[in-house]
Amino acid sequence: xxxxxxxxxxxxxxxxxxxxxWGTAPKLRxxxxxxxxxxxxxxxxxxxxVATPGAGKTTYALRIASELLHRGVIRAITIVTPTxxxxxxxxxxxxxxxxxxxxxxxxxxxxxSRDYTGxxxxxxQVAMHPALHRARTxxxxxxxxxxxxxxxxxxxxxxxxxxxxxEPAVRRLSLTGTPFRSDDxxxxxxxxxxxxxxALRSVSDYSYGYGPALADGVVRPVIxxxxxxxxxxxTRAGDEITATLGTPLTKDQLGQAWRAALDPKGDWIRQxxxxxxxxxxxxxxxxxxxxxLVISTDHETARAxxxxxxxxSGESATVVLSDDPGASKKIKAFAASQDRWLVAVRMxxxxxxxxxxxxxxxxxxxxxxxxxxxAVGRFVRARRRGETASVFLPSVPLLMSFAAEMEAERxxxxxxRRPEDGLDDDLLEQAQQExxxxxxxxxxxxxxxxEASATFDRVLFDGGEFGTSAQPGSxxxxxxxxxxxxxxxxxxxxxxxxxxxxxxxxxxRQPKDEPEQLAPHEQIHELRKELNGLVGAWxxxxxxxxxxxxxxxxxxCGGPPIAQxxxxxxxxxxxxxxxxxxxxx
Numbered sequence: 121x122x123x124x125x126x127x128x129x130x131x132x133x134x135x136x137x138x139x140x141x142w143g144t145a146p147k148l149r150x151x152x153x154x155x156x157x158x159x160x161x162x163x164x165x166x167x168x169x170v171a172t173p174g175a176g177k178t179t180y181a182l183r184i185a186s187e188l189l190h191r192g193v194i195r196a197i198t199i200v201t202p203t204x205x206x207x208x209x210x211x212x213x214x215x216x217x218x219x220x221x222x223x224x225x226x227x228x229x230x231x232x233s234r235d236y237t238g239x240x241x242x243x244x245q246v247a248m249h250p251a252l253h254r255a256r257t258x259x260x261x262x263x264x265x266x267x268x269x270x271x272x273x274x275x276x277x278x279x280x281x282x283x284x285x286x287e288p289a290v291r292r293l294s295l296t297g298t299p300f301r302s303d304d305x306x307x308x309x310x311x312x313x314x315x316x317x318x319a320l321r322s323v324s325d326y327s328y329g330y331g332p333a334l335a336d337g338v339v340r341p342v343i344x345x346x347x348x349x350x351x352x353x354x355t356r357a358g359d360e361i362t363a364t365l366g367t368p369l370t371k372d373q374l375g376q377a378w379r380a381a382l383d384p385k386g387d388w389i390r391q392x393x394x395x396x397x398x399x400x401x402x403x404x405x406x407x408x409x410x411x412x413l414v415i416s417t418d419h420e421t422a423r424a425x426x427x428x429x430x431x432x433s434g435e436s437a438t439v440v441l442s443d444d445p446g447a448s449k450k451i452k453a454f455a456a457s458q459d460r461w462l463v464a465v466r467m468x469x470x471x472x473x474x475x476x477x478x479x480x481x482x483x484x485x486x487x488x489x490x491x492x493x494x495a496v497g498r499f500v501r502a503r504r505r506g507e508t509a510s511v512f513l514p515s516v517p518l519l520m521s522f523a524a525e526m527e528a529e530r531x532x533x534x535x536x537r538r539p540e541d542g543l544d545d546d547l548l549e550q551a552q553q554e555x556x557x558x559x560x561x562x563x564x565x566x567x568x569x570x571e572a573s574a575t576f577d578r579v580l581f582d583g584g585e586f587g588t589s590a591q592p593g594s595x596x597x598x599x600x601x602x603x604x605x606x607x608x609x610x611x612x613x614x615x616x617x618x619x620x621x622x623x624x625x626x627x628x629r630q631p632k633d634e635p636e637q638l639a640p641h642e643q644i645h646e647l648r649k650e651l652n653g654l655v656g657a658w659x660x661x662x663x664x665x666x667x668x669x670x671x672x673x674x675x676x677c678g679g680p681p682i683a684q685x686x687x688x689x690x691x692x693x694x695x696x697x698x699x700x701x702x703x704x705x
Contacts, residue, residue, distance in 0.1 A: 124163050126463065148180070148183060148625070149175075149336070151175065151328040151335065151336070151338070152176060152179060152183065154326075155171075155180060155328070156180065156183055156184065158326055161327075165290070165291060165292065166292045166294070166311075167291075167292070167293050167294065167326075168294040168295075168296070168309075168322075168324045168325050168326075169181075169293070169294070169295055169324065169325065169326045169328075170296055170326070170435045171297060171328040172339060173329055173339075173493070173494065173498070173500060173501075174297075174333070174339045174340075174500040174501035175297070175338050175339065177267075177297065178209075178473075181293055182214055182217055182219065185214075185219060185263055185265065185293075186219065188291060189219070190640070193261065193263075193290065194261045194262060194290060194291060195261045195262075196262045196263070197219065197221065197237055197264075197265065197329070198239055198253070198256070198257065198262055198263075198267070198289075199214075199221060199238065199239070199240040199241070199265045199267065200240075200241055200242070200243055200282070200286075201267045201268070202242065202243060202267065202268050204242060204447040204448065205447060205451060207241065207242065208223045208448050208452075209473060210223070211223035211240050213691075215501070218339065219238075220235055221236060222240065223239075225239035225240070225241060227248060227252055230312050231256075238258075238262075241253070243272055244278070245494040246286075247277055247278045248281075250280075250281040250282075250284040250285040251284070251285075252285075254284055254285045257288045258334045261290045261292040262286075262291075263289065263290070263292075264286045264291070265293050265295065266292065266293070266294040266309070268297070268602050269295060269296050269309070269310065270296050270298065270307055270490075272307055272308045279307070282308045282309075283308045283309075286308075286309075286370065293307060295434050297494075297497060298490050298493045299496055311323045319457070330500075334609055337502060337505040339501065340501070340507045341508055341509070341608075341609040341612050342496060342508075342510075342511060342523075343508060343510045343512075343581050343612065343616075344513060344581065345510060345513070345576070346366070346514060346515040346519075346520065346577045346580060347388070347391075347392050347395070347512065347574045347575065347576060348364065348366025348367075348379075348383060348515040348574070348575050348576075348577040349364070349365050349366070349391075349570075349573050349575050349611045350365075350571070351365055351376075351380040351381060351386075351569070351571065352380070352569075352572055352684075353567040354567060354570055355474050355571050356438050363376070363377045365378065365388075365514060365515055366515035367641045367645070368644070374516065375452060378516055379485060379505060379521070380567075380569040381514050382417070382421070382485060383569040383572060384421055384427075386569050386571065386572025387571075387572055387573045387652045389483060390428050390432070391574035391592045392574055393414070393425065393428050393429055393481065395512065395574075395592060395601060396480075396510075397429070397433050397461075399510050399512075399601045400460060400461075400479045400529065402408075402605060403478050403479060403508070404605070405607040406606040407478055407606075409476045410476055410477075410478040410479065410605065411460060411461070411478065411483070412460060412461045412477070412478070412480065413461075413463075413480045413481070413498060413499070414464070414480070414481045415464060416463055416484060417483070417484040417485060417486070418465060419465060421483075422439055422441065423439060423465045425463050426439050426461075426463045429460075432631050433554075435460050435461070437462065439449055439462075439463045439464075440454075440462065440463070440464040440465070445576075455473070455475075475503050475548070476503075477498050477511070478499060478507065478605070479509070479510045479512075480496075480499050480509070480511040481512045481513075482511060482513040487518045492519065492522040492524065493522070494582050505608075505702075506592060506606035507605070508604075508605060508606070508612060514574075515684060523580045524580060525583070525666060525667065558617070566638075574592055574596070575591060576590040577589060578649060579600050581656075582612075582659070583652065583659055584652060584655070584656025585652045586600075586616040586617065586653065587600055588623050588624070596623055599619045599623065603615060603619075613656075628688025632676065640687070643687050644690065647691060648682060648690060650694055651682065651690055651693055651694050651697070654697045654701075655669045655697065657701075658697060658701065661704065669697075673693040673696055673697060674693070675698055677693050677696055679692075
């Protein structure tokens with residue numbers, strides 16, 4: 121979000137130990153108290169708080185609500201959420217601090233019990249009958265809490281319905297962890313200002329990003345483990361095609377290789393599940409209840425992944441499907457258990473609170489920054505300092521770029537020019553669409569997976585890349601799967617650099633009959649990895665964002681973005697950043 125009207129908490133400790141508790145809830149974290157104080161300095165009718173997933177937006181919002189009730193400013197609360205499950209999650213959290221919220225309220229009933237201070241509803245529910253919700257809002261002085269407010273722009277009818285229903289509210293508190301959208305649907309009750317290019321950019325009243333939250337120990341550092349591999353498939357025309365995931369491919373080749381990797385009939389996903397389960401075992405040495413989550417695209421694939429997990433771990437996985445009426449109960453039961461694995465379709469991509477999730481597999485072909493950020497957000501909530509999160513994913517350029525830009529903060533921009541690099545979001549509802557039934561092999565399937573094998577590609581952390589290509593089960597892969605589960609962010613970076621250095625030294629010591637000749641794509645792959653590692657190191661020294669560093673290198677050296685740069689162009693940028701480092705020493 122823009123920095124206008126924005127406060128940050130990057131210099132504050134993660135909590136104020138001398139603050140009095142409220143209700144039966146834990147004490148507020150530093151950012152929550154700072155945002156709370158800012159809110160009551162101005163007493164605004166509308167307030168937008170942007171906080172990274174896992175930072176504790178629910179606790180903050182309920183503290184605001186409790187105070188407004190205590191002061192007599194409001195008499196009722198309406199909480200608007202994206203999903204049915206989140207209604208119940210909010211009601212549970214509110215109940216723990218003495219606020220009764222009805223999560224079962226239906227449009228047809230019109231009113232709720234006197235035992236409740238308010239209701240929890242979904243955006244879709246409000247859009248179906250905005251006049252009803254407007255009447256309820258007008259009847260009593262109401263605070264409306266919008267959970268993940270960007271959903272209010274999912275469709276024009278939703279935005280219009282939200283405005284009609286809640287325009288009379290005396291207070292509106294909007295929350296989001298991922299405020300950006302790709303469309304031009306304005307988000308209701310969010311302010312926009314014109315930027316230098318004439319586009320309208322959203323403005324938050326308080327912002328707390330992943331970087332400050334990581335420094336405060338509020339969220340976990342995320343280690344991304346990328347897996348490449350060789351894929352082979354047969355097209356509808358009968359042609360057999362082989363491609364290597366993690367090497368330069370055409371858009372069609374990449375899409376088909378990615379799909380082949382995720383095919384439960386191939387070895388790639390089985391090998392990645394096996395690696396992730398080994399990582400989970402390591403993490404559970406220091407986090408005994410640590411859980412893993414596989415994010416799948418459709419129902420049938422999710423069930424097939426669960427079978428792989430049973431074969432690998434010897435334990436059954438909990439499977440949560442979006443049309444399962446018992447999904448919320450399954451999620452709640454998993455959160456309270458010590459079971460190893462959860463496999464889900466969409467249900468836990470956003471907002472769902474399972475703090476013990478520490479290992480994930482991004483086993484979906486959804487490639488929007490919004491969905492990726494929401495998915496990774498399921499693993500970052502920290503319960504104590506030193507906990508780490510590990511996310512396994514295919515070695516796909518878009519996903520690699522998202523992982524490298526974890527700390528980037530983005531705004532919702534209206535009337536902007538579309539980028540030419542293909543990195544723009546789809547609509548969220550498109551990103552989260554699933555196929556109710558998997559494509560059947562035959563006429564409707566554009567190809568049939570023949571083979572799919574995995575190779576360990578690299579580790580990404582804080583914009584840097586570490587590790588060398590290795591086979592599953594090799595000592596090189598085990599170096600990274602066996603990282604301790606409790607590490608501070610600087611310890612993660614130090615240990616990753618050491619592991620990579622040790623591996624490179626070991627390879628140099630190996631006798632060779634003749635110098636190894638790398639293929640052109642392998643040379644470019646290694647050069648990109650080296651440059652990204654140097655950019656990550658420069659970020660730590662200067663605090664400059666990774667994107668700014670890459671942009672300055674490109675401006676100084678010329679040439680296209682790194683994804684299209686030649687080997688010589690990348691070498692030139694490597695030389696320049698090494699020169700910067702030498703001059704600063």
